[in-house]
Amino acid sequence: MSRNDVRSVRRARRGRARSDRGSATVWVAMALAAIGIVFGGLLTMSRAVEARHRAGAAADLAALAAADHWMEGGPVACALAKKVARAQDARVTRCAVHGQISDVTAMSGTGPLEARARSRAGPAGPVGPRA
Known part of the structure; x- marks a missing residue:
């Protein structure tokens, strides 16, 4: 190899090194963005x-409270169920008391992260004339 060939190889290497300059910053930025997206998804999922x-x-809890006060009538039992649900940062959307059995639906959260749950409570054994 002549001296000129060595110089041209060195120039080519320097040019390539200069073109890669700052590429690590781009890779780190992309990795941080991906980590941020994954972390945001996990936070959203945990809120749901x-x-x-x-x-x-x-x-x-609201169904248990309503079932405990079934003798006072449905409106009183459901009012107590709503009070219990509010204490739990939720709201009762449906409350029905049929004899000793209460049926309550509660909702929590807002927007797309809103959740609904239904619960029934009453005596452990069979209810009715056959009991």
């Missing part, structure tokens, strides 16, 4: 799960 659990717990 939280809303579902909150609605389920509120529906269970």
